[in-house]
Amino acid sequence: xxxxxxxxxxxxxxxxxxxxxxxxxxxxxxxxxxxxxxxxxxxxxxxxxxxxxxxxxxxxxxxxxxxxxxxxxxxxxxxxxxxxxxxxxxxxxxxxxxxxxxxxxxxxxxxxxxxxxxxxxxxxxxxxxxxxxxxxxxxxxxxxxxxxxxxxxxxxxxxxxxxxxxxxxxxxxxxxxxxxxxxxxxxxxxxxxxxxxxxxxxxxxxxxxxxxxxxxxxxxxxxxxxxxxxxxxxxxxxxxxxxxxxxxxxxxxxxxxxxxxxxxxxxxxxxxxxxxxxxxxxxxxxxxxxxxxxxxxxxxxxxxxxxxxxxxxxxxxxxxxxxxxxxxxxxxxxxxxxxxxxxxxxxxxxxxxxxxxxxxxxxxxxxxxxxxxxxxxxxxxxxxxxxxxxxxxxxxxxxxxxxxxxxxxxxxxxxxxxxxxxxxxxxxxxxxxxxxxxxxxxxxxxxxxxxxxxxxxxxxxxxxxxxxxxxxxxxxxxxxxxxxxxx
Numbered sequence: 054x055x056x057x058x059x060x061x062x063x064x065x066x067x068x069x070x071x072x073x074x075x076x077x078x079x080x081x082x083x084x085x086x087x088x089x090x091x092x093x094x095x096x097x098x099x100x101x102x103x104x105x106x107x108x109x110x111x112x113x114x115x116x117x118x119x120x121x122x123x124x125x126x127x128x129x130x131x132x133x134x135x136x137x138x139x140x141x142x143x144x145x146x147x148x149x150x151x152x153x154x155x156x157x158x159x160x161x162x163x164x165x166x167x168x169x170x171x172x173x174x175x176x177x178x179x180x181x182x183x184x185x186x187x188x189x190x191x192x193x194x195x196x197x198x199x200x201x202x203x204x205x206x207x208x209x210x211x212x213x214x215x216x217x218x219x220x221x222x223x224x225x226x227x228x229x230x231x232x233x234x235x236x237x238x239x240x241x242x243x244x245x246x247x248x249x250x251x252x253x254x255x256x257x258x259x260x261x262x263x264x265x266x267x268x269x270x271x272x273x274x275x276x277x278x279x280x281x282x283x284x285x286x287x288x289x290x291x292x293x294x295x296x297x298x299x300x301x302x303x304x305x306x307x308x309x310x311x312x313x314x315x316x317x318x319x320x321x322x323x324x325x326x327x328x329x330x331x332x333x334x335x336x337x338x339x340x341x342x343x344x345x346x347x348x349x350x351x352x353x354x355x356x357x358x359x360x361x362x363x364x365x366x367x368x369x370x371x372x373x374x375x376x377x378x379x380x381x382x383x384x385x386x387x388x389x390x391x392x393x394x395x396x397x398x399x400x401x402x403x404x405x406x407x408x409x410x411x412x413x414x415x416x417x418x419x420x421x422x423x424x425x426x427x428x429x430x431x432x433x434x435x436x437x438x439x440x441x442x443x444x445x446x447x448x449x450x451x452x453x454x455x456x457x458x459x460x461x462x463x464x465x466x467x468x469x470x471x472x473x474x475x476x477x478x479x480x481x482x483x484x485x486x487x488x489x490x491x492x493x494x495x496x497x498x499x500x501x502x503x504x505x506x507x508x509x510x511x512x513x514x515x516x517x518x519x520x521x522x523x524x525x526x527x528x529x530x531x532x533x534x535x536x537x538x539x540x
Contacts, residue, residue: 074160
């Protein structure tokens with residue numbers, strides 16, 4: 054698993070700049086990065102984005118793009134001077150031409166027909182990347198209901214046979230993104246509360262708290278997550294569909310065949326890994342309650358902190374400091390005899406003025422946010438599902454126990470001599486057949502993986518043609534005891 058993750062990261066690091074120009078990020082890393090980004094957003098909306106009018110087949114004339122930059126610069130302040138391009142106090146036409154040339158040199162623009170009239174376009178990969186950046190910058194609240202409905206619909210189509218691995222992969226990606234957003238929302242709330250310093254006014258605090266906390270990092274349908282009408286209440290059905298896909302051999306073979314033909318042509322093992330990866334991502338939905346509980350804690354903590362701050366600010370509006378300043382000014386100007394007493398009559402410190410002890414207020418315990426009542430039927434089905442999964446799970450310890458029990462008093466056994474009395478034995482037989490194929494492969498990694506699973510015995514191919522079997526057909530193989538291998 055660790056080697057696979059390293060390979061994925063290596064692939065991502067090598068593919069980024071194969072799809073994007075090397076200096077694409079240069080304008081966005083300069084001192085004028087905010088202004089460059091504003092221009093790119095304007096040009097994306099007006100010329101190159103999905104909401105812009107259909108561009109000419111050859112692209113826009115360069116003069117038209119320069120004119121768009123001039124119109125944007127007329128409403129902006131003077132840019133900072135840079136070493137790469139001088140966009141300081143020069144004329145707006147010269148600044149626009151310099152900015153256009155820098156966009157072209159860094160790869161944001163592509164110029165066709167350079168000998169005649171220059172036509173400006175964007176590479177498809179650059180345009181797609183800019184669309185993703187703008188979408189990320191404009192991300193608003195996520196509605197969990199829409200995500201859950203989409204995942205449920207895709208899984209239902211897969212079970213009904215109306216969709217293949219594309220819908221399964223799409224559902225897995227949506228489940229992964231949903232859990233990531235819920236997990237990151239708590240962190241965003243903490244960051245937002247830390248950014249609200251105490252040196253700002255009460256009005257600014259209220260504005261930043263409600264505009265940032267409610268509108269930007271909040272889940273759009275958070276209030277409805279606890280209701281029975283919300284699609285999240287049916288997540289048990291989604292998990293059941295996932296287990297049906299995992300346990301059904303018909304679904305498994307059909308989907309793995311799709312992964313092999315569409316994603317990994319000719320590599321059945323990689324197709325199986327992709328299939329299992331998507332199922333595992335979907336199974337992570339069972340942890341959404343844990344993520345939501347953490348989010349509830351962060352929201353309670355943020356609310357208490359905001360209420361405490363606002364309460365302190367409201368209580369601190371008393372003009373005591375102003376009265377003390379007036380008293381000091383009067384003493385300095387007129388002296389003590391002419392100063393009016395700014396305090397109330399009688400003693401400043403007395404038993405009557407001492408604060409009364411606080412009275413503990415017993416508050417009712419808060420009601421549970423979520424309370425799931427599980428019926429006896431659901432508990433029984435869950436236990437049956439766990440038993441079925443345990444019987445189908447193959448580990449090196451269980452495989453070694455099965456092989457040793459079969460090899461009692463024998464040095465080796467052919468595959469047709471293995472006793473099969475249960476579903477667990479069928480899975481052991483299937484795993485031994487797969488390990489024999491791995492041992493005969495040329496890949497050292499596959500051989501080492503097979504050796505790690507065959508502790509106390511070895512397995513090897515005993516033929517080349519696939520033979521029939523009462524339970525599962527396979528290429529003949531032989532199970533050899535460890536002592537016999539040493540001989």
